[in-house]
Amino acid sequence: MSQEKPSLLSEASRAEIDQWLTKYPPAQKRSALLPALHIAQDANGGWLSPELIEAVANYLGLPPVQAYEVATFYSMYDLQPVGRHKVKVCTSISCMLRGADELLEHMEKHLKIKVGETTPDGRITLKKAECLAACGGAPAVMIDRDYHENITPEKANELLDSLK
Amino acid sequence: MSIELNKICFRTLQMDKPWTLATYEQADGYKALKHILQNKVPAQDIVEQLKLSSLRGRGGAGFPTGLKWSFISPSTPAPKYVVCNADEGEPGTFKDRDILRFNPHQLLEGIIIACYVVGATDAYIYIRGEFYEPIERVAKALEEARAAGYLGKNILGSGFDCQIHFHVGAGAYICGEETALLESLEGKQGKPRFKPPFPANFGLYGRPTTINNVETFASVPVILNNGGNWFLELGKPNNGGYKIFSVSGHVNKPGNYEIPLGTPFSQLLELAGGMRDGKKLKAVIPGGSSAPVIPGDMMMDMTMDYDCISKSGSMLGSGAVIVMDDSTCMVKVLLRNAEFYHEESCGQCTPCREGTGWLERVLHRIEHGHGTAKDLELLTDVAMKMSGRTICVLADSIALPVVSFMKYYRPEFEYHIEHKRCMVD
Numbered sequence: 001m002s003q004e005k006p007s008l009l010s011e012a013s014r015a016e017i018d019q020w021l022t023k024y025p026p027a028q029k030r031s032a033l034l035p036a037l038h039i040a041q042d043a044n045g046g047w048l049s050p051e052l053i054e055a056v057a058n059y060l061g062l063p064p065v066q067a068y069e070v071a072t073f074y075s076m077y078d079l080q081p082v083g084r085h086k087v088k089v090c091t092s093i094s095c096m097l098r099g100a101d102e103l104l105e106h107m108e109k110h111l112k113i114k115v116g117e118t119t120p121d122g123r124i125t126l127k128k129a130e131c132l133a134a135c136g137g138a139p140a141v142m143i144d145r146d147y148h149e150n151i152t153p154e155k156a157n158e159l160l161d162s163l164k
Numbered sequence: 165m166s167i168e169l170n171k172i173c174f175r176t177l178q179m180d181k182p183w184t185l186a187t188y189e190q191a192d193g194y195k196a197l198k199h200i201l202q203n204k205v206p207a208q209d210i211v212e213q214l215k216l217s218s219l220r221g222r223g224g225a226g227f228p229t230g231l232k233w234s235f236i237s238p239s240t241p242a243p244k245y246v247v248c249n250a251d252e253g254e255p256g257t258f259k260d261r262d263i264l265r266f267n268p269h270q271l272l273e274g275i276i277i278a279c280y281v282v283g284a285t286d287a288y289i290y291i292r293g294e295f296y297e298p299i300e301r302v303a304k305a306l307e308e309a310r311a312a313g314y315l316g317k318n319i320l321g322s323g324f325d326c327q328i329h330f331h332v333g334a335g336a337y338i339c340g341e342e343t344a345l346l347e348s349l350e351g352k353q354g355k356p357r358f359k360p361p362f363p364a365n366f367g368l369y370g371r372p373t374t375i376n377n378v379e380t381f382a383s384v385p386v387i388l389n390n391g392g393n394w395f396l397e398l399g400k401p402n403n404g405g406y407k408i409f410s411v412s413g414h415v416n417k418p419g420n421y422e423i424p425l426g427t428p429f430s431q432l433l434e435l436a437g438g439m440r441d442g443k444k445l446k447a448v449i450p451g452g453s454s455a456p457v458i459p460g461d462m463m464m465d466m467t468m469d470y471d472c473i474s475k476s477g478s479m480l481g482s483g484a485v486i487v488m489d490d491s492t493c494m495v496k497v498l499l500r501n502a503e504f505y506h507e508e509s510c511g512q513c514t515p516c517r518e519g520t521g522w523l524e525r526v527l528h529r530i531e532h533g534h535g536t537a538k539d540l541e542l543l544t545d546v547a548m549k550m551s552g553r554t555i556c557v558l559a560d561s562i563a564l565p566v567v568s569f570m571k572y573y574r575p576e577f578e579y580h581i582e583h584k585r586c587m588v589d
Binding site: 002023024028031032033034038060062066069070074075076090093094096097098129130131132134135137138142146163 | 252260293295332336351353367497504510
């Protein structure tokens with residue numbers, strides 16, 4: 001770790017990563033990489049900057065490339081700034097059969113943004129999700145950490161409007 | 165004939181707070197584990213009961229669980245691991261999420277027993293990253309189990325040590341493939357490994373590893389409490405026991421139905437409330453989006469078990485039953501699945517990385533009225549060139565469905581090409 005500048009990882013984040021490290025054999029610190037990137041992202045307004053990814057790698061004693069390749073492989077890591085809330089609409093087969101495409105279109109109109117974009121006030125980033133494993137409650141939407149199922153356009157409006 | 169639902173993994177669903185240790189213990193929770201530890205039941209006897217039960221892997225491959233558990237024995241040199249695949253993500257499948265949320269202790273008991281059988285002291289539950297609520301339930305259950313002495317050092321005074329840890333994914337369907345999952349658990353990109361060697365020889369950290377799906381582990385305590393033969397007879401030969409079917413799509417009551425293997429599809433459809441708006445059944449994908457499609461009238465004559473579904477040219481897979489009515493455009497359905505597999509291909513094998521993209525683009529132009537007569541041959545040609553030429557089965561998971569859609573619904577694709585619109589509009 002660099003001596004001159006403090007790590008981009010907060011003390012709380014480092015303590016949390018340390019907790020994860022206890023789960024794996026001492027020689028397998030790399031196993032904590034996925035959880036550590038989640039922790040870093042959550043503490044950074046929902047996204048990972050290249051510097052932050054490198055800080056995670058440094059903290060775990062890994063070459064930065066190992067953290068970059070993981071951060072770019074998995075869909076839950078955002079590599080650009082995002083809104084305060086992430087809204088992900090599942091559009092896989094079961095949700096599609098029960099109106100996910102129409103729901104997504106409705107949400108785009110309601111928020112006046114396209115999928116993949118963030119509202120100008122920085123409130124919401126709207127995304128498509130691949131199967132969330134909630135097909136029994138299709139169409140399903142994930143907002144931050146919570147699942148919402150059987151979402152109609154009316155319910156979508158309520159949910160979106162309640163996000164501050 | 166009415167079916168008694170939910171006898172195995174969902175047997176505590178109607179009880180108050182079924183996810184708590186107190187409730188689970190009221191329902192004979194940890195009884196199988198106590199019996200094993202107190203009587204020092206030989207690992208071999210447990211494997212024999214599982215073989216007798218005909219329990220098959222519930223994640224999709226249907227591999228016999230007893231046989232898998234016999235590959236590693238207490239005398240295999242340590243370290244060795246047990247891993248639970250809770251990376252549920254096969255489109256149409258939503259059963260493991262409910263086991264994790266509503267019956268986490270039964271899963272833990274199954275995993276501890278697996279550790280005992282193979283002589284592992286550490287197990288990992290790999291849970292998909294989106295499952296925040298299920299993760300919380302599992303974390304709490306682990307705390308309770310540790311406090312009660314079901315986990316840790318010298319469990320129930322038996323001298324057996326076992327620890328279970330949960331691990332989180334970060335959004336990648338491919339990590340449901342067992343060797344990709346192991347890579348991911350090691351902190352790498354989820355790229356499937358060449359096999360052999362199989363995980364039983366070279367698994368987590370290169371050590372012998374037994375890996376099973378959530379539903380498989382959670383079935384084990386109930387099987388051992390009642391005997392392998394009891395389970396077998398709940399289902400039919402070679403297809404023992406109950407299985408959870410996740411029914412989604414155009415039915416009145418989508419949901420999880422835990423029923424005997426061998427139950428007629430027509431009965432499952434009835435349980436799921438029948439067709440929505442009284443429409444006609446057109447097609448069923450019986451085992452998750454990777455499974456070839458089956459026309460509705462054919463499906464109505466079939467039973468829900470591994471052998472019957474596989475005889476029809478499809479597969480039971482994870483038990484995800486996707487039901488479609490006659491308003492469904494089959495071109496759109498196949499396009500959506502192609503988009504999924506293109507997005508989720510890990511990219512390491514050229515036939516899959518490129519082939520899934522080809523399929524998506526060709527289907528996209530057919531769906532949007534720009535297809536040509538040659539496109540149908542092209543689809544089949546690309547599919548055949550993907551199938552069997554890759555490290556894992558992700559390529560087959562879209563290639564084989566393409567072939568099945570061509571077999572049963574070719575006229576719809578031709579109509580799209582000729583009329584530049586959908587037959588069902």
